[in-house]
Amino acid sequence: MPLSAKECRDNAARCETMALSLIGPANAELRETMREVAAQWRRFAADAEARDGNPQAEQQPALMKPENSRRYGRVPPVVRAA
DSSP, rough: OOOOOOHHHHHHHHHHHHHHHSSSSGGGHHHHHHHHHHHHHHHHHHHHHHHHOOOOOOOOOOGGGGGTTTEEEEEEOOOOOO
């Protein structure tokens, strides 16, 4: 069962709290990772809101849609042969 937008936002808030608790240069990388995870949870919340507002909406999260892969910077663009 998919998570609700509220659950996703709650998870994002927990990740932000964890990131804020990681002080000092030794934790810089982990702090940034937790901020990225929080941002992902916020994207999931937006997807859940879109899904809940439109029952016919596609169930695939926005991050996984090919047209959004470059926007989120995770997958290089696909080059198609002509």
